[in-house]
Amino acid sequence: MHDDALLRVSSLAKSVPGGRELFRGLDLIARPGQLIAIVGESGVGKSTLLNILAGLDRPDAGQVAIEGVGLETLDEAALTRLRATRVGFVFQAFHVLPYLTLRQNIALPLALVSADRRSITARADAMLERVGLGTRGGGYARDLSGGELQRVAIARALVHRPAIILADEPTGNLDPETAAKILALFSTAVRENGVAAIIVTHSEAAAAIADIVLTLTATGLERRA
Template sequence: MPPRLLLTGLAKSVPGGRTLFQGLDLTVGPGELVAIMGESGVGKSTLLNIIAGLDKPDTGTVAVEGAALSEMDEAAATNLRRDRIGFVFQAFHILPYLTLRQNVALPLALGRTAARAATARADAMLELVGLPTRGADYARDLSGGELQRVAIARALVHDPALILADEPTGNLDPETADRILALFADAVRSRGAAAVIVTHSLVAAAVADRTLRLTATGLVPHDG
C-alpha cells in the first residue's frame, strides 16, 4: 500500500528568482500527523498549496495514495482534491448563508452523494465534534471554537486520505485550541487519515507525531 502522501525532490522559487525550498522529501503514512514550522515567508503555505495541487513545484513530484498530481490534468486533480483531500483553513471559510449541516455536507454534495445520505453523515460528524444539536444553526450563532469544530467536521466528512491544515488554531484562545487540537488528532488517527499541519504554534505542533522545520534546503527535524 502506498503512503498517504509522498513528496519527492520538491523545489519552488518565487518571482525574482529567490528559492523558497529545494530537495524537499516527505512521506506521511496512515494515521500520522506531521507539523511543519518555519519563519514567516519561508514558504509553508506555498508548500501546502503544492501538496493540494493548487500550485505547481518547479521540480519534484507530489503523490497522494500513489497518484501523482503532476501526471493529472486539471479535471483529475480537482476530483482528487474533492474526493481524497480535506482542508482546515485558518479563517474557517464556513459559508454564512448555509446551515452548519449544509456546510459540513458540502464535500459530499460536490461528490454527488445522495442528499439524505449526505445529511446523515454531516449530522454524525457534527455529533463527533461535539455539536450534535447545532446542524440547523448558521455561522453567526457560533463562537470561534465552534466554527473550528465545524471546519474539522467538514474536512473529515468524506473520509479523505489526506487532511491539510493551515494554522488551524490561529484564531483561538489557548484553552479552546487545546480542545480543538485533541479533537482533530483523535479524528485523524481513528480514521487512518494522514495530516499535515502548517503552524507557528508549538502547542499545535505538540499533537503531531513529527515536527519538521521548513528551510531553503528542505524539511529538517525541528529543534525547538
Template sequence: MIEPFLLAVRALGKSVPGPRELFRALDLDVRAGELVAIIGESGVGKSTLLNILAGLDDADTGSVAIDGIVLGELDETARTRVRRERIGFVFQAFHILPYLTLRQNVALPLALISPDQAAASARAEAMLDAVGLGGRGDGYARDLSGGELQRVAIARALVHRPALILADEPTGNLDPETAARVLALFADAVRGNGAAGVMVTHSDASAAIADRVLTLGRDGLVERRGV
C-alpha cells in the first residue's frame, strides 16, 4: 500500500534509563507542504522524538517512514544517506563547525550529495542572505552571536531542499523581529518545497505559524485547539 503521508509514524514508544517511559503508541502523519508544531512540558521527550524522526536515535517500539522509506529497515549506511539527502535538522545546540566558514557550513549538506561545489557555494550564499547574513559567508562561528549562529543553522537545514525539515526550538535565541523573519522562511521552505515540517517549540508565537499544533505527553500526541 502506498503511504499517503510524507512522514508516517506508527505506534512509537520510547523509554529512558531509570527506567522512565517518555511516550507510547505515538502516531503522527504529516503531509507534503504541512508544518506541525509540537509543544509539551520539559522532559516529556520532544527532542528525543525529533532525534528518532531523524534516524539519530532508535525507538523501543513502532516505526518511522519518510516518503515511504522505513528507517528501521535500513542499515546505518543507508540511514545516513537518507539523513543527508532527505532530512534537514535545526539543532538546539546549532552544531556549527568552527573550522569552516559560514558559507562552507551552510553548503555542507549539498557538498555531501553533489559534486557541483560552485552551485553549492552559490546556494549557500543565497540562504545566508535569506536569513539576514548576506555578505558574511567568509566569517567564522567565533564572530557570531547565539542568534546569528541559530540563523546559520537554519540556513544549513534548508539549503538542500529536504523532504523532511525538523527544528528543535528554531527561534530560541532570536529577537522577535528576527524570529518572525526566520519563522516565515521556515514555513515558506516547508510549503513552497512540498516538504513535511515538524517543529518543537515552547513559544506560542512560533507554534501559531503551524498548520497544526500537537501536545506531546506519555500517551502520544493530542491536537491543541485555539492557538
C-alpha cells in the first residue's frame, strides 16, 4: 500500500538538561493538504517538538521522517539541504528581513537552491499575487502592517513548494480580525498546495482551522474530540 504521509513521527522522546522529560512515545502522521494544530501549556515542549521536526534538534529516542527520509540518517549538510528544499517556516515574529524587498524576501528559499534569477523572480511574484501583495514586490518591510508581514512570511514558506510547513504561533502578534484573515489565507494555501502543515499555537482561533487538534503532554499527543 502506498504511504502518502509527508511527515511521519514514531515513538519520539525528549528530555531537557537536568533530566526532566518533555514527552515520550510521541507519534504523528501528516498528509498532503492536512493542517494539524498542536496545543498545550507553556513549557510542555511545543517549540522543542517543532525544532525536532525540522531537524534543528535531535530527539533522545524515536524517528522523524519527511517524505520517507529519516532525519536521523542525514548529516548536517543533508539536513540543511532538506530544510531548504522540503520544509517551510512561519514564525510569530515574521522574520522578514527589512533591508530586502518583499520580492527578495520571498525569493530567499529559491535562491538557496537555484541560480535561475528569472525563474526565481517569476515564482516570487506569483506568490506575492497569491497572498494579495502583487503590486508590492519592490517595497520594503518597514512599510507593511503586521498582517502584511505575515502574508510575506506565508508566501516565503510556500514559494519553494515544500512538503511540510512548520508554523510557530503564526498569529501571535496580530489583532483578532487580522489573525482571522491570515488563518483563512494560510488554510487555503496549505490545501491548494498539497503541503502538510503543523501549527503550534495557544490560539483557539488558529486551532479551529485545523483538521486535527492535538494536545501535547508528557505522554505524547492526545487528539482533542
